[in-house]
Amino acid sequence: MGHADRELPARSVGPSEALHARIRGRIAETRAPTTRTSRRVIAAVVAVVALTALVTSGASELVYGRLAPGLVVAPAEELRLVGTSLLLGVLTLGATLAALWRGHRGFGAGVTTLALTGLIVAAVYSALTLLRPLHLKDAQVANLTISPWGARCALIASIVGVGVIACFAAALRRAAPVATGVRGVAVGVAAGMWAGVAVFVFCPSGASQHLLVGHVLPLVALSGIGVVLVPRWLRP
Amino acid sequence: MEATVTWGVSLATSRDMKGRTDSLARLMTRYAAGEDDVFEAIYQGLEAPLYRFCLRLTARRHEADDLFQETFLKMHRARATYAPGASVLHWAFAIARSLYLSRVRYWRRRPEWLGPANDVSELEDVHVDAASTPEAELIADRLLDVVVAELRRMSEKNRSAYVLMREEGLSAADAAAVLGTTVDGVKQRAHRADQQIKSALSEAGWIGEVHGAR
Secondary structure (H helix, E strand, O other), X not given: XXXXXXXXXHHHOOOOHHXXXXXXXXXXXXXXXXXXXXXXXXXXXXXXXXXXXXXXXXXXXXXXXXXXXXXXXXXXXXXHHHHHHHHXXXXXXXXXXXXHOOOOOOOOOOHHHHHHHHHHHHHHHHHHHHOOOOOXXXXXXXXXXXXXXXXXXXXXXXXXXXXXXHHHHHHOOOOOOOOHHHHHHHHHHHHHHHHHHHHHHHOOOOOHHHHHHHHHHHHHHHHHHXXXXXXXXXXX | OHHHHHHHHHHHHHHHHHHHHHHHHHHHHHHHOOOHHHHHHHHHHHHHHHHHHHHHHHOOHHHHHHHHHHXXXXXXXXXXXXXXXXXXXXXXXXXXXXXXXXXXXXXXXXXXXXXXXXXXXXXOOOOOOOOOOHHHHHHHHHHHHHHHHHHHHOOHHHHXXXXXXXXXXXXXXXXXXXXXXXXXXXXXXXXXXXXXXXXXXXXXXXXXXXXXXX
16 A cells, blocks of 8 residues: 555544543533424414515505505506516525525535525516516505605515514524525525515505615615624524 | 455445444434434544544644534534434534634634644644554655645635545535535635645655655
8 A cells, every 4th residue: 555545644533532521511511402493494484474464464554554555556467467476476485495495415505506596586576676667657555655765665675574584594593504604695685585575565666766775675685684694693 | 356356345335334324314313303312322423533524624632622522512502403314424514614614713803813733743643543664654654744734734615625525535516515615616626635735745755756656
């Protein structure tokens, strides 16, 4: 056997018995939860659906005195409403799956999948929202003029988005030892999409600046919150 | 004939390793469900490769001890997040590296910390099992000093890729999953590490002798 085939030095060393005893002692005195991540993920998704429905319907009733004013369109636009709703659903589902999927190795979705999903979802949602709005620029519901800067929508998106981030971060607590930064972005984008669904249902506005500030910027802000705050929750 | 024997042995070793991996996965699934008494068996199954990995990351025994201990504690706290059927060792590697990176980030924010030693003095008491003669052992130790010193000098990303793929025998896909990167990325890092070690051995005048020995 040549010298190059020899093992490197660390191969023959191991932890001492004292270290083993110390670890045993520390573990005996440390409590660890046993609720499986899969159960926490299911609970989080149920909570997110309930939160989104509750905030959207509550805000719609409170502000406009009716449910889902954003889903009321001219008869000629009904087919487009169905298509847009379906696409929004697919984007939200895709972003949520990418953020929460555990994978067969238990490390979650790969970095390429996470990064691509985040980019595609954010780009398609922005284009869908800004390029050809479903509603009129000067829409009015219940004699209320809609804010040109989308303050109400931004507030609703923030409440839903932060709630979703909290639910998903709690579900994935200590569950992601690798690529936590990009996983944090994925959680933020998923939260942004749920917020997007909420304002889509709530808001009948078609003005560009309103849609940019109230509907699209929250997704960007939530992605930022995801990358800054979420990783430390995800690390074991 | 020799090839047949080698093939048979490697097949048996591969089956043995697969059996141990599956057995550890079953134990970890029970541990995740709250069966604390299987911890010792999990510890026995992980201690050697995990300690080696910690030693490679930190290069100092006392830091490796700390990292090893913290890794087990984190595994304990995060046991409910273990995905049934996944490789426990790879999961442990990923947790150890995540912890190590957190420590490096912490140290970087504190200038009073001097950083890990760039020498191999603390590893000098570690010897190679397979040395057959004192002369061979001496030559191997010198060669290994060069390799280990070079491992300490290289970036953490290249070192981790090298250790997982070349020392621990992980596939590129498994190493990429443990390091949270792409398969191409991890291959590139391991290749860069190979090149760096090769050039260090060459500078130290070893390459000719190593090739001659083969």
